[in-house]
Structures are given as structure tokens and as C-alpha cells.
Amino acid sequence: MSQYNFAAKEEMAHPCISSKNVYDLLAKIPLGKVSTYGDIAKALGHPGASRAIGRIIANNPNPIVVPCHRVVKSSGEIGGFMYGEDKKKEMLEKEGIEIENRAVKNFKEFRFVFE
DNA sequence: GCCATGGCTAGTA
């Protein structure tokens, strides 16, 4: 039992929105694209829960695997990140996304839409 | 009562 049990934590955590669903959606965002907190909320049938989505992503159990850096604000501003906005910016740029003073440039063309 | 948001107003230039 040395390993922290994320599954148990996730089962308890969110009465309305399943964090597993959130992470499943994150996994669909292709490299070189971004989505928004609001879009994820809508895709899960909870428009208006964008801020809650932010909170769920904020305790991302596995930052190495789950690409939470690909989620930005609906305004195109890059938004928060556990290792700081500069790190998020750096990672996005490495994936080919241009950023101009803390916002995605040509946001529309980089924005990924869920089916 | 916080917040990794978002959308809508006021009010400046």
C-alpha cells in the first residue's frame, strides 16, 4: 500500500462531474491544439461549470501523462498552471503554438473542438 | 470562502 490511491480519491471527489471524464477529454486534445475550461464543461453537459473544471484539472493526478497545459481560457489567455504560467507557455510554444503577451495568437485556428 | 473561468456591463479614449 505504498502507492497513493488516485482511483479512490477520484470516486469520492466529484458528485456531479466525473474527473475521469474530464481527463478522457483532455487526452483527446491533439498536440498543437488547445481547448478551454468552458468547452470541456459544455462537452460534459455542464455549461457554467468552467471554473469547477479548472479546479478538477488543478489537482491533476498525473501531469506527465495528462496534457493539462493544453487547456486555456476562453479569451485565449493561457490561464493557470501548477508549475507557473511561464512553464505552460513554454510547453505550448514547444508544441508549435504562438503566444503573444500571455495569450494564444490566432486562438481560433488552434482551438480544438470536441465532436 | 476560496479558485487553473466566463460573459456582460460601464466607462475611457
Next chain:
DNA sequence: GCCATGGCTAGTA
């Protein structure tokens, strides 16, 4: 810039 939204956490009883 204000405030509604929704899930969470600290800290009181």
C-alpha cells in the same frame, strides 16, 4: 471589473 457558477478545503463546534 463585477459577479454567477460549482466543487473543494480549512477550520469551527
